[in-house]
Amino acid sequence: MAEVEGSCHCGAVHFTAAYAPTDINDCQCDHCQKRGVLWAYYTPKDVTVTGAGSSYVWGHEHTRFHFCTVCGCTTHWTAVDPKRDRMAINARLLPREAVAGASVRKSPGPR
Ligand SMILES: [Zn+2]
Incomplete structure (x- = not known):
């Protein structure tokens, strides 16, 4: 792919x-x-992020949310625990044609 x-x-x-x-x-x-x-999930080895952003951790503190310090867009999240082999990118920042074939689900999220 x-x-x-x-x-x-x-x-x-x-x-x-x-x-x-x-x-x-x-x-x-x-x-x-x-x-x-909108989250698209990956293992960290499949994603390269460049540029300077900031991040925010809240609540259960499992997840670090990254955002651009200039325009404010949320770009991705990474796991606080480096052994957790999971991250996600904000699919809204991908070209529309890159996500056109993807199915969209609505998870309830953490409680
Ligand atoms: Zn920006």
């Missing part, structure tokens, strides 16, 4: 994923709804 590339609105944070997502999660938790994100 072909790589896909995305970036925040201003372009300061850029990422490349090894393949286009086939499944996207429209997480229904309050936090993700306020951010307006």
Whole structure:
């Protein structure tokens, strides 16, 4: 499968994923709804992120949410525990054609 590339609105944070997502999660938790994100999940070895952003950790502290400090777009999340082999990119920052074939589900998110 072909790589896909995305970036925040201003372009300061850029990422490349090894393949286009086939499944996207429209997480229904309050936090993700306020951010307006759609998550595409990967293992960290399949994603390269460049550029300077900041991050935010809250609640259960399992997940670090990254965002661009210039334009504010949420770009991705990473696991706080480096042994956890999972991360997600914000599929809203991918080209529309890269996500056109993906199914979208609505998970309730963490409680
Ligand atoms: Zn930006």
